[in-house]
Amino acid sequence: MPDVCITLPRPHAHQQKILDSNAKIKVLKCGRQSGKSTIAKVSAIKAMLKGGKVLYICHDYGLSKKFYAQLLEVLPAELIESNNASTLSIKLKGLGNIEFYSGHATLAMRGTDNVALMICDEFAFWRDPENSYYNDIQPTLARSNGDTIILSSPFGRNFFWQLWIEASQCTNGEMEAFYFTILDNPFISQEFIERTQRTVPANTWLQEYLALETASEDCIVEADVITRNTIDELATGECVVIGIDLAKSHDYTSITGLNKQGEMVLHHRFQKDWNSTIDFITTLPAHVLKVIDSTGVGDVVFDQLCSKGVQNLVGFKFNSQSKPELIKELILALERNELKFTKTTADELGNYRFHYSSKSGYIKYEGLPFDDTVISLALSNKYRKQVIYNNNFANSFAVF
Ligand SMILES: Nc1ncnc2c1ncn2[C@@H]1O[C@H](COP(=O)(O)OP(=O)(O)OP(=O)(O)O)[C@@H](O)[C@H]1O
Ligand SMILES: [Mg+2]
Known part of the structure; x- marks a missing residue:
């Protein structure tokens, strides 16, 4: 093959440190426009030129397509043996190749062998980064002893x-952490930085551009509150109340049971069709109060559960008044250390936010990507005290 010339961007100082590092696992906590995709692109090309197989994994197909297009912009046509714009893959002549996978479905890459480099982009935003990391990423690399670059802006204090x-x-020396931001990228103008800082909300600037996961002014409680009330495993003791949040579209059904002390003693989280969900709920202990989201389709589920003879069932309807009230009660209980919960719930609590609209005067609560465990905890918390003070609760609740 004739000599070919590839022009790669000259790395800035922080990017250079990543190229110089010998760590097998490089974790980059970087803000927007800091230059993380550029260094990932350079790393991918270098690995392919050495004959290696590269996997690029991202939860967003649009970002994957952009990365693919940027690689093709840099790689000379005479070097490319084949490329596929729909499955997203590039094979270089006599050299390495790159394959793309979804960060929401990392199961698909199991069985892929000889991986030299795995690039996990926007890792904090994948559906289940912890599960992907331990069950898919690590085993895939174990066989080839390949390298990993995990890059993301932070998303609260989740697994990333x-x-x-x-x-x-x-x-x-096996792992190395890197941190840099837009302020460290000399290719971004001062004027752009000042304008962005002026025009985006303060939280966005801190969390997204400065990559500060502690920028949590809109979290419902301080990170310390969550940390000190997180338990390693489910507590023991009698379950006195169960909160049930039903999966509505892309999320999960979450079922949280608490004992009298407010400790989580039961937790189920799954995606099943409605019939299987209903069947599962019928297996929950008959004598324990069950509070279920009966909003929208939840109303139908509630009726079906009643017609199946499920006892001690209360429906909770979410609306613009009941939801803030429910979350306010949860916040108070959390701050008073009245609740103890396991890690999945802790992670979701860390990402559960409120937004105040000065226009409407409403506070909107929202958990991204999911809020099901927070809601099931909030539902069980709301009724826990009533259960404690009212042992004969069987017929004492009405639909909220
Ligand atoms: N080493 C470099 N040489 C020249 N330009 C660079 C370099 N690194 C980054 N840039 C430029 O800085 C800008 C941001 O870089 P890049 O897209 O890599 O950042 P990012 O952190 O991935 O951004 P985003 O958060 O928007 O995904 C781009 O215009 C890119 O071309
Ligand atoms: Mg990028």
Whole structure:
């Protein structure tokens, strides 16, 4: 093959540190426009030129397509053996290749062998980054002893942030943590930086551009509150109340049971069709009060459960008044250390936000990507005290 010339961007100082690092796992906590995709692109090309197989994994197909297009812009046509714009893959002549996978469905990459480099983009925003990391990423790389670059802006203190902390504290050189922001990217003009800072909300600037996961002014409670009330495993003791949030579209059905002390003693989280969901709920203990979201389609589920003879069932209807009230009660209980919960719930609580609209005067509560465990905890919390004070609760509740 004739000599070919590839022009790659000259890395800025922080990008260079990533190229120089020998760590097998590089975790990049970086803000928007800091240059993370550029360094991922350079790393991918270098690995392919060495003959390696690269996997690029991202939850957003649009970002994957952009990365694919950017690679094709840099790679000379005479070097490309084949490329596929719909499945997104590029094979270089006599050299390496790159395949693309979805961060929401990392199961699909199981069985892929000889991976030299795995690039996990916007990792904090994947559906289940922890599960993907331990069950799909690590086993895939174990066989080939390949490298990983995990890059993202933070999303609260979820698994990505924990991994970045782990990398920061790693002393054997296997993992290395990197942190840089738009302010470290010399290719962004001062004028753009000042204008962006002026025009985006303060929280967006801190969380997205400065990659500060502690920028949590809109979290419903301080991170410390969540940390000190997180338990390693479900508590023991009699379950006195169960909150049930039903999966509505892309999320999960979450079922949270508490004992008298407010400790989580039962937790189920799943995606099933309605009939299987209803069947599952009928297996919950008959004598325990069950509070279920009966809004919208939940109303139909509630009726079906009643017609199946499920006892001690209360419906809760969400509306612009009942939801803020429910969450306010949850916040108070959390701040008073009245609730103890396991990690999945802790992670969702860390990402559960409120937005105040000065226009409408309403506070909107929202959990991204999911809020089902927060809602099931809130529902069980609301009724827990009533159960404690009213042992004979069987017929004492009405539909809320
Ligand atoms: N080493 C470099 N040389 C030249 N330009 C660079 C370099 N690194 C980054 N840039 C430019 O800075 C801008 C931001 O870079 P990049 O897209 O890599 O950042 P990002 O962190 O992935 O951004 P986003 O958060 O929007 O995905 C782009 O215009 C890119 O071309
Ligand atoms: Mg990018």
